[in-house]
Amino acid sequence: MQTEVKGKAAFAVVAAVQLPGVSDIEFEASLAELRDLSKTLGYKVVRTFTQKRTAFDTSAYLGLGKRVEIRDFINGSEVPDSSIGTIDRVFVDHEISPSQARNLENDVGCDVMDRTMVIFSIFHRNARSRAAKAQVEIARLGYMAPRLREMAKLAGPQGRQRSGTGGRGAGESHTELDKRRIRDRIAELQQEIAAMDVERKTQRSRRQERQGLASVALVGYTNAGKSTLMRALTGSEVLVENKLFATLDTTVRTLYPESVPHVLVSDTVGFIKNLPHGLVASFKSTLEEALDASLLLHVIDASDPGFERQLEVTDKVLAEISAETVPRIRVFNKVDQVGDAVIQTEFEIMLRAQYPDCIVMSARRIDDVATLHKAIVAFFRKDLIEAELFLPWSAQKLRGEIFSSCEVLEERADIEGAFLRVRGTRGVLEKYTGL
């Protein structure tokens, strides 16, 4: 059910039920997103099938008529365009049960994948670090475990009660055995992650203690431009891709040009509507970087027609990880794609009226990036305090460090050393006032 497509073009169709209470706009936006997700997985979506129903069909998600219509399309009887090859897959825009998937597969005659599985597959493919790989696996196993019983039933009596396989206690069914294995594997992975977390936490606190750094995290919907902004703000080479969920690991860099105080910038995993719950939980440790930040930059793709809905999703996920109290600046990105200069200005006025203190920008414009840089520095500057430091001549090697971590307002010297009136963070100043 989960073969991956690499290299060769694969064709797919998208299908969805529109339930009462779901507006046309919302429904269309969700379908467009599922098509993007399918594209990210390497499929070309050639047709979208939709159906209004009061509820999902309990046996096969879509009604019989729609299933027949899709089967006919897949069989080629209704394909007008001969350039379309074989349809390999039907993507459905909801989470469905294994039996619904199986019945739908039988009726339409090709593989079916639901929205949750699509997201899992993308995360699985994009996970690079050991931590991200383990997190995706935990989430996927968590999704599979409760479904095992149903899958075993579908596999028939053999799948349910095959005897003689190693390690199984007397009377233990195949499903129970699999469940136990999954539980063990999840526990093992969680231990691995916990060990990595400890390492990451010590690294993080060491980093902050050592330098008394302020930190900001880039958060937001997938593809909003977080990594692009990270690059622009820190002069680093992080991965930027026009794909969903390009980033799964948190990267941390220093704001550049350097400021007083020094600011750490971290890039985080993107959010999406109906992000499978297991993924939110699994990526919590990655997202904790956002929780620890003193400031969140909530990046929004302003050129996406569904940006308001995406903004709400991000707010909701942030609330889920208890990050709603962290101060935040909303950054409406990609305005260069909104329309001509006049439309862009009108759009900006509208956004400013609705979201006071927001930043409207394009990551492609140097001046806009500089404005964002200024806003970040200004946020941290209000916490700076002034102090007078005495630096004996014998401690002059600290001079460079003080000049780079504090703003030096005045300097006087006498026989014993230099008096510096400086402005800096409490943490940094505490370090020097003991001199």
Ligand SMILES: Nc1nc2c(ncn2[C@@H]2O[C@H](COP(=O)(O)OP(=O)(O)OP(=O)(O)O)[C@@H](O)[C@H]2O)c(=O)[nH]1
């Ligand atoms: N036109 C335009 N394109 C942009 C802008 N910012 C980013 N992009 C493009 O948007 C796409 C996604 O950018 P990323 O920075 O990878 O987005 P992300 O938010 O990190 O995405 P995930 O890692 O998937 O969550 C890339 O193709 C970027 O080149 C912008 O201001 N204007």
Ligand SMILES: [Mg+2]
């Ligand atoms: Mg990214």
